[in-house]
Amino acid sequence: MLFFVFVDAYAQQTLWGDKPIVSPEIHSDNTVTFRMRAPKAVRVQITGDFLPMQHSESAYGKYDVPGIADLKEGKEGVWEYTTPLPLLPELYNYSFIVDGLKTTDPANVYLIRDVATVFNVFIVGGARADLYKVNSVNHGTVSRRWYWSPSLKMNRRLAVYTPAGYEESNKRYPVFYLLHGMGGDEEAWLALGRASQILDNLIAAGKAKPMIVVMTNGNVSQEAAPGESSLGYIVPTMQLPKTMDGSMEESFPDVVNFIDATYRTVKRKSGRAIAGLSMGGFHSLHISKQYPDMFDYVGLFSAAIMPDKQVKSSVYDNTENKLKMQFNKNPKLYWIAIGKTDFLYKANEEYRKMLNEKGFKYTYYETDEGHIWRNWRIYLTEFVPMLFH
Structure with missing residues (x-):
């Protein structure tokens, strides 16, 4: 197990010039880039509450659920998505969807459980979000x-x-x-x-x-x-x-x-x-x-x-x-x-x-x-x- 962990970490460090993949990367203008290394994936998507909400229904009533966006595959199987607009100050959550399977971001260790769902989080600072x-x-x-x-x-x-x-x-x-x-x-x-x-x-x-x-x-x-x-x-x-x-x-x-x-x-x-x-x-x-x-x-x-x-x-x-x-x-x-x-x-x-x-x-x-x-x-x-x- 240690061997495979080392190989995966080494591969990501080599790709990024001895640096791990950065995801999410919050830019100076508050746009955010998400990245995931998935060289064998056919489709990688992201869902999170920073995306436009969609309406859904369940036994408990109507709910707003996060939208979904596609990542684009780049060099060495690293997929990327950058928000088209700056994000307002807020605590956000997100998950990746790799070929239909929802998963967390391996580059982001910050996770929260909500009932039976686990997702990644990040904060865009400023205004109320500083609290x-x-x-x-x-x-x-x-x-x-x-x-x-x-x-x-x-x-x-x-x-x-x-x-x-x-x-x-x-x-x-x-x-x-x-x-x-x-x-x-x-x-x-x-x-x-x-x-x-x-x-x-x-x-x-x-x-x-x-x-x-x-x-x-x-x-x-x-x-x-x-x-x-x-x-x-x-x-x-x-x-x-x-x-x-x-x-x-x-x-x-x-x-x-x-x-x-x-x-x-x-x-x-x-x-x-x-x-x-x-x-x-x-x-x-x-x-x-x-x-x-x-x-x-x-x-x-x-x-x-x-x-x-x-x-x-x-x-x-x-x-x-x-x-x-x-x-x-x-x-x-x-x-x-x-x-x-x-x-x-x-x-x-x-x-x-x-x-x-x-x-x-x-x-x-x-x-x-x-x-x-x-x-x-x-x-x-x-x-x-x-x-x-």
Whole structure:
């Protein structure tokens, strides 16, 4: 095996004058070149969220999916594609397709898993995307903690961000509970959402209050993210039981109690926020109305709104009355954000109409595009500075 690895590495170094293939190569004008050595390939393509989006449908609804572009074969079987226009500042993902087989870029070691898909990533810096970088600022700490859930009768794992200076101080900090979407887990906001980088950079710039951020696993049938539990290296899937049946909402006080007992927290409503994307937005909506004295700040990012009709849980009963009680207690911020082409746009529109009719005050934020991580990172950067003032 070492022999073949050496031969392949030597071949690439020889081709590039003792330098490995560079891919992606971000040019000074922010155009980007991708390369892959595949001398026996008939066709090499690239797909990524920097390409024009295409519409697709699944059992979960309509989605935007990345387009596809062809690479051109050059010398010694090295295929290339350069973006025709400069890319805007952003964190991008991509994969190669070699003769119909999707694969990652062997020249790029930076990979992220999204449910059961793995792809390469790169950042074009500038503007908001600089918040997604590891910059020269004071950094917080990310830890993975296990807690016992009496409601679910199992040990469960969550991720906790503590801000720079937490370990050295005796201060108490407000807590922001940040929830993932369907198929995600306690790693999603860290890997795909760049949550720790965003918090580090906003806090360092004085644009956000220092806070603890708790990223839970919203799949109550799981102990932890795939590969991190006693089940071993299971195949990640979106088809998990008990994701939106009321169990997550009912068991959420177990998380709050653990965090309050373990960390130096502000143990009152004004010191707690909750937000989430998609399924996590659904959970945030229903957790916050189920426990109206628990959270003063609520964020719904591209949220699912109501459960399927066949779902029966007391959590979802009397929704309007529970919302009335919640809004009568005057939450400091109730924030709804969604993209114009999101498949959940209509459901959010109808929900906002109901809130308007009832006179429930909220703040609305709309972006382009759809149900994608690019939007959810934007929402996080907008939401966090509004917390705990």
